[in-house]
């Protein structure tokens with residue numbers, strides 16, 4: 121095969137060193153791990169800290185204007201600190217604004233989001249050649265340009281030109297991941313893309329339509345990671361609750377979970393963020409009843425005001441969300457229930473913000489991510505009337521964070537004396553007197569007696585709280 125030939129060619133050259141830097145969500149992090157493992161397989165080596173690299177990959181995010189700025193800074197830093205290196209930029213920012221990325225001096229190649237897993241294949245064809253013999257000219261970004269790769273001089277490499285299929289469908293892109301990029305919990309991407317088009321969100325444009333990973337492939341991936349000793353597997357997706365929709369499967373996520381919890385072994389599964397309308401009775405039953413599933417859900421509500429939810433095009437009401445959270449809480453008083461909130465959507469008045477504050481304080485929620493609204497070109501909210509000024513957004517975010525922090529502390533304090541199931545999130549070492557752990561209900565803790573640890577999941581008893589962390593001892 122062509123890819124194999126190129127692979128052998130690369131190995132004849134001096135070992136090349138690479139870096140991968142990642143911004144944004146867990147899905148991006150999984151993609152970066154995948155690419156890093158493929159580069160390792162090609163014989164490249166990860167550059168040590170401070171060591172100059174021959175290849176720098178920057179995996180970008182575009183969820184807010186601030187993310188774009190951080191991406192540009194990261195790209196410039198990669199160019200500056202690695203003179204002469206090939207700098208490849210991919211991810212959602214590269215997908216949405218390839219021309220801006222390509223205009224940064226020193227960028228060698230820009231690869232669209234959906235083809236990022238094929239970067240090693242593309243590089244296997246290009247790393248050792250100055251000329252790649254492509255003829256297609258690159259113009260301004262058009263929809264059909266999405267997920268192509270652009271070389272520095274403006275030429276494009278499409279997946280077809282590198283001899284492969286588009287996106288995640290080539291056999292190489294289905295390779296199983298063997299690690300977690302140095303983390304103790306492994307992330308498995310089961311779904312990509314979104315078609316919800318919430319008014320404020322650029323993700324559907326950046327990530328494209330729903331695309332579910334075949335259930336057998338997911339099971340093989342989970343089994344491989346369990347065999348490697350990972351005690352916790354986190355199922356991630358851009359729109360996790362839509363798992364299976366593109367395959368016309370009903371209850372796709374629920375069926376996937378039922379399949380995975382049948383795998384033998386001492387491990388647990390956690391779900392990443394899931395939309396409120398997609399948490400049905402069956403999922404509630406599973407999450408609150410199955411030992412192999414963490415008793416934790418992150419359900420983004422975004423606002424506590426129905427008029428704002430409608431403007432956001434979120435398909436639920438505050439009453440429906442309220443009912444959902446209390447049903448979960450009634451079944452499991454210790455469950456971790458997190459949410460996201462956006463403040464300052466165009467049209468959010470002082471009154472609607474106050475309603476959100478009062479409403480959120482009435483819910484038994486435990487974890488919060490609060491974001492000031494960021495105006496993204498190409499979204500419906502970008503052109504809405506009633507944009508809220510930056511200072512007001514900042515002030516509202518700070519006020520809401522204060523309310524939510526008090527709720528978080530209350531939940532943490534209520535854990536004192538409880539026995540919880542935990543996994544380590546740091547490595548034991550001779551100098552470590554304590555060990556970081558994470559409980560099933562998503563609370564961080566410090567294990568005060570990290571001796572003779574069993575592998576896998578273990579029980580801990582909460583003795584106190586310090587710096588927003590549980591202080592825990594092993595139940596022996």
Ligand code: SF4
Pocket residue numbers: 314315316317318321322323324358359395
């Ligand atoms: S569900 Fe809405 S907020 Fe979530 S990724 Fe899709 S469009 Fe964005």
